[in-house]
Amino acid sequence: MGLSNKKEEQLRDMPIIKAQITKSKDGRFIIHRTTITHIKPVNYFKAVMEDSEPEEEIISEEEIQTALNA
Numbered sequence: 118m119g120l121s122n123k124k125e126e127q128l129r130d131m132p133i134i135k136a137q138i139t140k141s142k143d144g145r146f147i148i149h150r151t152t153i154t155h156i157k158p159v160n161y162f163k164a165v166m167e168d169s170e171p172e173e174e175i176i177s178e179e180e181i182q183t184a185l186n187a
Contacts (some may be wrong), residue, residue: 129176130148132153132154132155133154133156134151134152135151135152135154136137136149136150136151136152137149137150137152138150150155155187156176156181156184159161167174
């Protein structure tokens with residue numbers, strides 16, 4: 118059973134959260150780093166800054182991966 122369109126939309130809008138746990142070079146500490154990535158179209162931020170309604174823009178999976186790898 119696949120996801121509904123509404124659920125897919127919700128998942129697309131969620132931030133990408135990555136956790137990384139490493140040990141310090143001297144071995145005395147554990148370093149837990151959490152990265153939260155939000156991907157929003159530039160039009161969204163322009164609308165927020167201008168305090169108006171943003172134009173809806175569809176972002177492809179390829180554009181998301183390109184933004185993450187930049």
